[in-house]
Amino acid sequence: MMEINEMKKMKYRDAIRLGMTEEMRRDDAVIFLGEDIGRYGGAFGLSAGMLDEFGEERVLDTPISEAAIVGTAVGAALTGLRPVCEMMHMDFVTLGMDALVNQGAKMHYMFGGQAQVPLVLRLPAGTGDGAGAQHSQSLEAWLCHVPGLKVVTPSTPAQAKGLIKAAIRDNNPVCFIEPKALYQTEGLVPLDDDYTIEIGKTLIERPGKDVTIVAYGTLLAKAMEAAAFLEEEGIEVEIINPVTLYPMDMQPIVESVIKTGRLIVAHEAPKTGGVGGEIAARIAESEAFDYLNAPILRLCGMDVPIPYSKELEASVVPQRNDFVHGVYRLLNRE
Amino acid sequence: MAKEEILPKSGIDVTTGYSGAEGEAVQKPSLQMPAETEMAATDSEKVKPETATVISAAEIQAELPSEPVQEAIQEAIEEQAAAEPEEDPRLGKVRATPAARRLAREHDIDIQTLLGSGQKGRIQLEDVSRMVIIRPGPSDYRSKEPAVIGTVLDEIAGNSENVYSDPSGEATPETGKIELRKSEARKPKTTKSWGRKSEPKEHEIKKTEVPRNANRNPKQETMPNPELDFVPFVEGEVEPLRDEIIVKAVPMSELENTTFEKNTSDNAKNNMTIPENRQNSAEQLVKVSLETAVITLTTEIDMTEVKDLRKKIAKKIELQSHYRCTYTDFLLMATARALMKHPLINSTFEDHAIIPHAYAHLGLAVDGEDGIIIPVIRNAQEMTFIEMVKSRGETLKSVKHKYLTQEDLKGSTFSISNLGMHGILEFTAIINHPNSAILSVGEVVQRLRVHQGEPMVRSVMKITLNLDHRVADGMEGAKFLKNIKADMENPSLLLF
Numbered sequence: 001m002m003e004i005n006e007m008k009k010m011k012y013r014d015a016i017r018l019g020m021t022e023e024m025r026r027d028d029a030v031i032f033l034g035e036d037i038g039r040y041g042g043a044f045g046l047s048a049g050m051l052d053e054f055g056e057e058r059v060l061d062t063p064i065s066e067a068a069i070v071g072t073a074v075g076a077a078l079t080g081l082r083p084v085c086e087m088m089h090m091d092f093v094t095l096g097m098d099a100l101v102n103q104g105a106k107m108h109y110m111f112g113g114q115a116q117v118p119l120v121l122r123l124p125a126g127t128g129d130g131a132g133a134q135h136s137q138s139l140e141a142w143l144c145h146v147p148g149l150k151v152v153t154p155s156t157p158a159q160a161k162g163l164i165k166a167a168i169r170d171n172n173p174v175c176f177i178e179p180k181a182l183y184q185t186e187g188l189v190p191l192d193d194d195y196t197i198e199i200g201k202t203l204i205e206r207p208g209k210d211v212t213i214v215a216y217g218t219l220l221a222k223a224m225e226a227a228a229f230l231e232e233e234g235i236e237v238e239i240i241n242p243v244t245l246y247p248m249d250m251q252p253i254v255e256s257v258i259k260t261g262r263l264i265v266a267h268e269a270p271k272t273g274g275v276g277g278e279i280a281a282r283i284a285e286s287e288a289f290d291y292l293n294a295p296i297l298r299l300c301g302m303d304v305p306i307p308y309s310k311e312l313e314a315s316v317v318p319q320r321n322d323f324v325h326g327v328y329r330l331l332n333r334e
Numbered sequence: 335m336a337k338e339e340i341l342p343k344s345g346i347d348v349t350t351g352y353s354g355a356e357g358e359a360v361q362k363p364s365l366q367m368p369a370e371t372e373m374a375a376t377d378s379e380k381v382k383p384e385t386a387t388v389i390s391a392a393e394i395q396a397e398l399p400s401e402p403v404q405e406a407i408q409e410a411i412e413e414q415a416a417a418e419p420e421e422d423p424r425l426g427k428v429r430a431t432p433a434a435r436r437l438a439r440e441h442d443i444d445i446q447t448l449l450g451s452g453q454k455g456r457i458q459l460e461d462v463s464r465m466v467i468i469r470p471g472p473s474d475y476r477s478k479e480p481a482v483i484g485t486v487l488d489e490i491a492g493n494s495e496n497v498y499s500d501p502s503g504e505a506t507p508e509t510g511k512i513e514l515r516k517s518e519a520r521k522p523k524t525t526k527s528w529g530r531k532s533e534p535k536e537h538e539i540k541k542t543e544v545p546r547n548a549n550r551n552p553k554q555e556t557m558p559n560p561e562l563d564f565v566p567f568v569e570g571e572v573e574p575l576r577d578e579i580i581v582k583a584v585p586m587s588e589l590e591n592t593t594f595e596k597n598t599s600d601n602a603k604n605n606m607t608i609p610e611n612r613q614n615s616a617e618q619l620v621k622v623s624l625e626t627a628v629i630t631l632t633t634e635i636d637m638t639e640v641k642d643l644r645k646k647i648a649k650k651i652e653l654q655s656h657y658r659c660t661y662t663d664f665l666l667m668a669t670a671r672a673l674m675k676h677p678l679i680n681s682t683f684e685d686h687a688i689i690p691h692a693y694a695h696l697g698l699a700v701d702g703e704d705g706i707i708i709p710v711i712r713n714a715q716e717m718t719f720i721e722m723v724k725s726r727g728e729t730l731k732s733v734k735h736k737y738l739t740q741e742d743l744k745g746s747t748f749s750i751s752n753l754g755m756h757g758i759l760e761f762t763a764i765i766n767h768p769n770s771a772i773l774s775v776g777e778v779v780q781r782l783r784v785h786q787g788e789p790m791v792r793s794v795m796k797i798t799l800n801l802d803h804r805v806a807d808g809m810e811g812a813k814f815l816k817n818i819k820a821d822m823e824n825p826s827l828l829l830f
Contacts, residue, residue: 261433261459293433293459294452332452 006191013046013183015157016122019164020047020084022193024054027082030168033060033069034086034122043088044124044183070096070121074104074173077119082168089135090125090177093143104173105148119173120164126218126268127313128181133305136313138217138269143175144246144278150199151245153177155220157187159243162197170199177245179217179268202249204256208236211327212256214279215266216241219299219318223266226323235327245275253279254288261293262330268317271300294330299323430457437462442701442755623764626683627803630762633815636785637778637793640664640825647829655720657727661778661795662698662752667722667828668821669773670694670714673748676814678806679799680747682768688805697746697766698726700733708766709738710746719829754778760796770805773818774798 010018024030032050034042038061041048051059062069066087073083087093093100100121107115127136143151150172154160160178167174205220206227215223220241227237238256242248257263263283265276280296283289299318307313328334428445430438434457438445443465450457644659651659673680677690694715697708709729717725732738751763754777763774776796783792797818801811821828 261431289432290436291433293431332458 007188008191009186010157010189011183012154012157012160012178012185012187013044015161015187015189016164016178017046017048017050018189019161020168021050021053023165023168024050024058026193027168028058029080030082030084031058031060031076032084032086033062033073035062035064035069035088037061037086042086044180046183047086066092066095067099070104071099073119073121074099074107074117077104077117077173078107078115082118082120084120084122084164084168086122086124088124089131089180090123090139091134091137093121093123093139093175096121100149100173101146105146108172109148116171117173118168118171120167120170121173121175122164123175123177124180124183125177126179126181127306127317128179128218130308130310130313131180132308136306138177138179138267138301140175140177140245140267141269141274141278144275148173149246150174151177152199152243153179153216153245154197154243155179155182155216155218155241157185158189158195159197159203161189162195163199163243166196166199169196174199177217181218182221185221197243200244200247200249202252203241203243204238204252205241206237206239208238208260210236210238210260211262211264211330212238212240212253212260213264213266213323213327214240214242214253214276216243216245217268219266219268222318222320223323225320226327229320229324230327235331237327242279248279248282250279250282250286254283254286257283257286257288258291261291263292264297264299264323264326264330266299266318266323268301270303271298272303274298274300276300297326297330299326428457429455431459433459434462437466441466621767626765628762628765628800629803629808629811631799631801631808631811631815632760632796633819635795635797635819635822636783637661637795637822638785639823641778641793643825643829651720651723655724655727657723659719659723660726661754662750662775663719663723663726664822664825664828665750665752665773665775665797665818666696666698666711666714666726667717667719668818668825669748669750670696670717670722671821671828672814672817674715675817676806676810678810679771679801679814681770681805682747683770683802683805684768688770691747693747695745695747697749697769698729699749699751699763699766700730702733703736706751707733707738707743708746708749709733709742710744712745749773750775754795760798762798762800765800765802770802771811771814772800774800 020030020032024032032047032054034047036043037047038051038056038059040061041050047059062072069085069087070093073085076083087096104117104119107117123139125138125140129136140151140153143149150167150170152163152167152174153176154163160182164176167176206224208227213223213227220239223237223239227239230237238260240253240256242253253263263280265279267274267276269275271277276298280298283292283296299322301318302316304316306316325334428448429450429452430445430448431452434448435445437443437459438448441462443462445457445462448457448461448465449455451461452458640661644661644664648659651657673694677692678688680694681688681690683689693713696711696714698711699706699708709732711722711725711729714722729742732742746766746769749763749766749769749772751772752775753761754775756777758776759779760776761774763772765772774797776798778793778795780791781794782789783794784790785792797815799811799815801808
C-alpha cells in the first residue's frame with residue numbers, strides 16, 4: 001500500500017506524463033492526441049510508453065496539422081471525451097487558433113451552458129534549447145486575452161503533475177503551458193492519485209518583506225536563485241508564482257505589495273503587451289497602489305524574435321543577475 | 335475716479351475685498367481678485383494687484399451702479415488663459431511614491447517640506463516616517479483619512495505673543511481700538527506666507543515642526559519624552575482616582591491687556607500683516623475676548639478605556655460607517671450628551687440675552703487650507719455613535735474638498751478644538767462667538783497614574799473648558815466637565 005504523502009523525485013517531463021497517465025487510468029474518456037506522441041514517444045520523449053499502455057484508440061498520432069488536432073479535440077470534447085492535445089511547440093498554436101478561440105472558448109457561452117469543452121492544450125514553450133525564432137516563443141498573453149480559456153503554467157514537477165490533473169478534470173478549455181527548459185529539472189512529486197493544484201490560485205513560493213517578485217515558468221527558478229543571493233545581503237525577497245495566468249488570483253500579490261511596497265513582474269515573453277503589464281496595471285488599480293514605495297518594474301523578454309544562438313538567446317530573456325539588479329534598483333542601491 | 339467692480343457673491347458671504355487704489359485704473363476685473371470672507375476664504379486667491387487697499391465690499395456696492403459685469407469677467411478669464419505662458423509641468427511638483435504620500439496624508443505632514451532620499455530626490459516612505467517619529471510624545475493617531483482636525487500652533491489667533499510677534503520691539507502700542515492694518519505694496523507671494531513654504535524671515539514665528547535638515551539626522555529622531563509627571567504611590571488605603579478640576583478665573587482687566595495692541599504699529603519695518611483671510615476672524619476674536627469674561631476649567635480624562643474600546647470596534651465601525659473612528663468621535667458623543675444636561679453651556683449669548691438650545695450643533699475647529707474653520711455637526715444629541723463617526727468623517731471630507739458653504743459654518747451651539755495630534759498637552763481656545771463655551775482638547779499621552787490603588791501606566795488626555803462667565807458659572811462648567819469625564823471613562827455607554 002502506498003502512503004498518501006509519499007513523494008518521489010522525478011523530472012518535470014515525467015511528472016506531466018505521470019499526471020496524464022493517472023488521469024487516463026482513472027477516466028476512459030481521457031484521450032491524448034498530437035504529432036509523434038505515439039510510436040516516437042513525443043518530440044521531447046514526454047509520452048514514452050503511453051501508446052503501449054492505452055492503445056491507438058486513446059493515444060493518437062495525428063497528421064502534421066495543428067488545425068486538425070485542435071479542431072478534432074474541440075469536437076471530441078463536445079461529444080463527451082476529455083482530449084489532451086499536444087502542440088509540438090507552443091509557436092504552432094497559431095494554426096489551431098480558430099478552432100480554439102472562435103469555437104472551443106465560445107461554445108459553453110453560446111449554447112447557454114449546455115455544451116462543455118473539457119479540452120487540455122499542452123503547449124511546450126519558451127527558450128532554452130536554441131530552437132530558434134519559430135520554436136521558442138512564449139505566447140501566453142494571446143491566450144489570456146480570450147475569455148473562455150484558462151491559462152496555467154506550472155514551474156516545478158509537483159506543480160506540473162497537480163496542474164495537468166486539475167486541467168484534465170476541468171470542464172473548460174485549459175491551455176497548459178510547459179516551459180521546455182524545465183523538462184529536465186527535477187523535484188519531489190507527490191504520488192497520490194488525487195493530488196491536484198487548484199486552478200486560479202496564486203502561490204507564495206518564498207516569503208520576504210523587502211521586494212515582491214512575481215515570476216512564473218523558467219523565471220521562477222531564476223528569481224529564487226536571485227533571492228537566495230540577496231538573502232546573504234540581508235534583503236528579503238518575496239516570490240509569488242501566479243501559476244494560473246488567467247483567471248489570475250491577484251489577492252496574494254496585492255497583499256504582498258502592501259507588505260513590501262515594491263514590485264517586480266517577470267516573464268520571458270516580450271514586455272510589450274505581456275501578462276506583466278496586466279499585473280502591474282491591476283496593482284496600480286488596487287488598494288496596493290497607496291503602498292507602492294517605488295515604481296513597478298517589469299523584467300521581461302526583449303521585443304525581438306528569439307535568436308538561434310544560445311548566447312544571444314540567453315541575452316534577450318531575463319537572467320538571475322537581472323533580478324538582482326532589479327531589486328537593487330528598487331531599493332536605491334544602484 | 336477709480337473704476338470699481340462688484341464682486342460676485344460666492345458661496346460664503348463677502349464682507350471685504352480688493353480694488354485698485356483710488357484713482358488707479360483696475361487692470362483686470364477678474365474673479366481672481368481675492369474676496370475676503372468671514373472665517374473662511376473663497377478659492378480665488380491667485381493674482382493680486384501690486385498695490386492693494388482694503389476697503390469693504392459694502393462700501394463699493396454702495397457707490398456703484400449694480401450692473402452685472404459677467405461678460406467682462408469672462409473675457410478677462412479667457413485673456414488670462416490665453417496669456418499664460420507654457421510651463422514645465424513638473425514645476426512645483428514633488429516626486430514622491432504613493433506610499434509616502436499616503437503616510438504624509440495620514441499624519442498631516444506637508445510633503446513639500448520633506449527631502450527625498452530616492453532617485454532624483456524622490457520622497458519615499460522612509461523619508462516621511464522619519465518625520466512621524468519626530469513628533470513629540472507618543473502618537474497613536476493612525477487614521478486612514480486625511481488628518482485635518484486642528485491647526486498648527488502658530489495659527490491660534492488670539493495669542494498675540496505667538497502669532498503676530500514683532501521681534502524688532504519697535505512696535506508702538508496704540509491705545510484704544512484695534513486697528514486692522516492696510517496692506518502696503520504687498521507682493522503676491524506674501525499672501526501665502528502663513529503656509530509652511532513661506533520665505534524665511536527673521537521675525538517669523540518659530541514653528542513646532544523640526545527644521546528641514548533634521549530629518550537627515552537620525553540622532554534627532556528620538557526626542558526625550560517631554561515630561562513624565564510623577565504621581566507618588568499611595569500607601570495603605572485604596573483611594574479612588576480623584577477628579578482634578580482646576581478652576582482658573584481670568585479677570586477682565588487681564589483680558590483687555592492681551593489684545594493686539596503691540597502689533598498695530600505701522601512703522602516697524604518688517605512687520606507682518608494680518609493675512610486677509612484672517613482679518614475678519616481676528617476682528618471677531620478680539621471683539622469676543624473684549625466682551626466676554628472667560629473662566630478656564632481643566633480636567634484630565636483617563637482615556638485607556640476609550641483606547642481599548644476603539645481598538646476593538648474600529649474595524650466594525652469602519653465597515654458600517656466607511657470612516658475610521660477616532661477619539662474625537664467619543665468626545666463628540668460625550669460632549670453632545672453632557673450639553674443636553676447643561677443647557678446653559680449649550681447656549682448662545684447675543685444682544686445681552688442668553689438663549690439655551692434644546693439641540694447640540696457641535697462646531698469642530700479644523701485646519702482648513704487658509705486657517706481655522708469651524709464646520710458644524712448638527713443635532714449631535716440625536717446621533718448614534720456610527721452616525722457620529724460618519725458625520726464627522728463627512729464633515730472633514732467636505733472641508734478637504736472645499737464643499738462647505740456658509741450655511742455649514744453657521745449655527746453652532748458649542749465648539750471643540752483639538753490640537754492633540756500636534757502634541758499639545760493642553761491649551762485654551764477662544765470662544766467661538768456666539769457660543770458661550772469652547773472645549774480645548776489636548777494630546778492623549780501615557781502617564782503613570784494610580785488606578786484602583788495600583789500605580790499603572792494609563793493613557794490620559796487633558797481637556798479645557800473656556801466658559802463665558804456671564805452665561806454660566808464655574809460650578810456649572812465643572813459639572814459639565816465631570817459629565818464628559820464620566821462618559822469618557824466608561825465609554826461603552828457612548829455606543830448605545
